[in-house]
Amino acid sequence: MTRRVYETDSYIREFDTVITATGTDDNGQPYAELEETVFFPEEGGQNADTGTLMIRDTGKSVRVTGGHINGDVIRYTLSEPVARGATVHCVLDWDIRYDRMQNHSGEHILTGVIHNKYGFDNVGFHLSDTGAVTLDLNGVISYEEVIEAERTANAVIYSDLPVSDSYPGKDELKDIDYRSKKEIDGQVRLITIGEGDMTVDVCACCAPHVRRTGEIGIIKVISVINWKGGIRISMLCGRRALEFINREHDILTEAARGLSTEASNVPSRISALIGEVSELKGKLYEALEAEVINRIKSSADDEMRLVFVSGDYPAVVVKDIYNALAERYDGYCGVFAGDDDTGYRYNAGSRGKDSRELGAVLKEKLAARGGGSADMIQGRIEADEETIRRFFREL
Ligand SMILES: [Zn+2]
Structure with missing residues (x-):
């Protein structure tokens, strides 16, 4: 049984004692038991103390990497084996x-x-x-x-x-x-x-x-x-x-500097900016939608049967563009929002045909997901622009 010095005096950082037992644990790690100990073992939600054992006879130091208690027995895992009976000078990693x-x-x-x-x-x-x-x-x-x-x-x-x-x-x-x-x-x-x-x-x-x-x-x-x-x-x-408060303070100070305001104004400035960004995004996509629809209306023949757009297009805008396409073209047409790396959100189909048939082939050949009605299908597709264009050409 190890006498637990840390229980009655938690401030002792260095201590001399004797190795009473040694061995190798189930993980192949050498371990030792001590006559008296300053190292708290893993217990009650707290990790084991670490430190070093300096062997008095040889002057060699061995790291204490963990400690486990089982009943009255405490076993310390070590970086290297030590000899039973050796006198050791224990030094606790005090800061930890x-x-x-x-x-x-x-x-x-x-x-x-x-x-x-x-x-x-x-x-x-x-x-x-x-x-x-x-x-x-x-x-x-x-x-x-x-x-x-x-x-x-x-x-x-x-x-x-x-x-x-x-x-x-x-x-x-x-x-x-x-x-x-x-x-x-x-x-x-x-x-x-x-x-x-x-x-x-x-x-x-x-x-x-x-x-x-x-x-x-x-x-x-x-x-x-x-x-x-x-x-x-x-x-x-x-x-x-x-340390935590310093870190948070640094983050807030940096945010305040970036926003050219006092730290106390950072939350309201961020809310205002989020509002502004959302309003501008709305206007941007309105303008982009108008521009794409104008091009569709004035496009020659099959030139714009398929429209690819990149960016965070709102679903309603993608649908409006599809409606413009479906009015302009008799056969299958579609709009794809996204990019080759992350895939596309799509609205596709035809007013003159059953769009669900297109959906079935898209699902079969390009593993597209989604569904819809006779007028329009919608969903996601993980294929690049070139593959999608070829698919429609070969329909
Ligand atoms: Zn406690």
């Missing part, structure tokens, strides 16, 4: 660990604040190292209520309250009101945020935490979505929250 401590303690505070006010529980927790920290609540509150809880949680940070661990006996535990995701056999470890009248949260937890809430720096909610009958909150704390 401290980031996880800030985020994990912050999660306890936010969940505790919401639990105290609404009675909901955290039924799923994941501390991703690249994305946000997510917590799943078994009840629904609005985004505004989550942001109100975020404000309260940040006030807990400003108060710089102590964070402590305790190991109550079974009888003692019966009288303690604490949050827990599951029934725990054996010794329960409680993490308490605050103390006395200023107790914010008590929760059963196996992970390392910061000593005081002030170390968390900031709790920032990133998003709130509906999730399995409750909500999923994505959040960030500490350094990671600062």
